[in-house]
Amino acid sequence: MRFALWRLFVFLVAPVAVGLWIYQAWIFALGPDPGKVLVDRLGLGALWLLLITLAMTPLQKLTGWSGWIAVRRQLGLWCFTYAVLHISAYAVFLLGLDMQQFLIDLGKRPYIFVGALGFLGLSALAVTSNHFSIRRLGKRWKQLHRLIYAILAIALLHMLWVVRADMAEWYGYALVALGLMLLRVPQVERKLPRLFRSVQPG
Numbered sequence: 001m002r003f004a005l006w007r008l009f010v011f012l013v014a015p016v017a018v019g020l021w022i023y024q025a026w027i028f029a030l031g032p033d034p035g036k037v038l039v040d041r042l043g044l045g046a047l048w049l050l051l052i053t054l055a056m057t058p059l060q061k062l063t064g065w066s067g068w069i070a071v072r073r074q075l076g077l078w079c080f081t082y083a084v085l086h087i088s089a090y091a092v093f094l095l096g097l098d099m100q101q102f103l104i105d106l107g108k109r110p111y112i113f114v115g116a117l118g119f120l121g122l123s124a125l126a127v128t129s130n131h132f133s134i135r136r137l138g139k140r141w142k143q144l145h146r147l148i149y150a151i152l153a154i155a156l157l158h159m160l161w162v163v164r165a166d167m168a169e170w171y172g173y174a175l176v177a178l179g180l181m182l183l184r185v186p187q188v189e190r191k192l193p194r195l196f197r198s199v200q201p202g
C-alpha cells in the first residue's frame with residue numbers, strides 16, 4: 001500500500017511525547033505538581049498537533065508530495081487523542097474526578113467553557129473522519145470540516161486565558177496559526193507551487 005511505511009512512522013512517533021511525559025511523572029521529574037504539568041503539556045501537545053494537521057495541505061501544495069495528505073487524517077485523530085488525555089488529566093489530577101466541580105468550573109471559568117467548546121468541535125470532526133461519513137455527508141462533510149479553523153481560534157483563546165502572565169509563547173503559536181490561515185487564502189494558495197519551483201536549484 002502507498003505510503004504505508006510513512007503512515008506507520010507517524011503512528012509510532014506521535015505518541016512518543018505522551019510516553020515521555022508519563023515516564024517523567026513516574027520518576028518524579030515533573031516538579032512538585034506533576035499532575036498540573038501533565039495537563040499543560042498535553043494541552044500544548046493537542047495544539048501542536050492541530051497546527052501540524054493544518055500544515056499538511058500547504059506542504060502538499062508547496063512540494064507536490066501527496067504523502068503529507070496521506071497522514072493528515074491520522075494527525076487530526078492524534079490531536080483529538082491528546083485533547084482527550086488533556087481533559088482526562090484535568091479530571092483526574094485537578095478535579096479528583098469530582099464531576100460536580102467540573103460543572104461549577106464550566107459555569108465560572110470562561111477558559112474551561114471555551115476549552116469544552118473546542119473539544120466538542122474536535123469530537124465532531126473525529127467521529128466524521130471515516131470514509132462512511134465522507135460518503136454519507138457529501139458536500140456537507142467539507143463544510144463541517146471547515147470547523148477546524150474555528151477550533152484553532154478557540155484553542156488559542158483558551159490558551160490565552162491560561163497564560164496571560166507570559167504572552168511570548170502565545171504570540172508564537174498565534175503567529176504560526178495566522179501564517180497557516182494566510183496560506184489557505186485562495187490567491188496565496190494558487191501561488192504556492194510556483195514559489196517552490198522558484199526556490200529549487202537550477
Ligand code: HEM
Pocket residue numbers: 039040041043044046047050083086087090094112115116117118119122155158159162163
Ligand atoms: C473540556 C475541555 C478542556 C478543559 C476542561 C481544559 C482544561 C485546561 C486546564 C485546566 C488547563 C491548565 C490551566 C492552568 O495551567 O492553570 C488548560 C490549559 C491548556 N489547554 Fe485545555 N482544556 C480543554 C480543552 C482544550 C483543547 C480542545 C485544547 C487544544 C486543542 C486545549 C489546549 C490547552 C492549552 C494549549 C493549554 C495551555 C498550556 C500551557 O501553556 O501551559 N485545551 N486546559
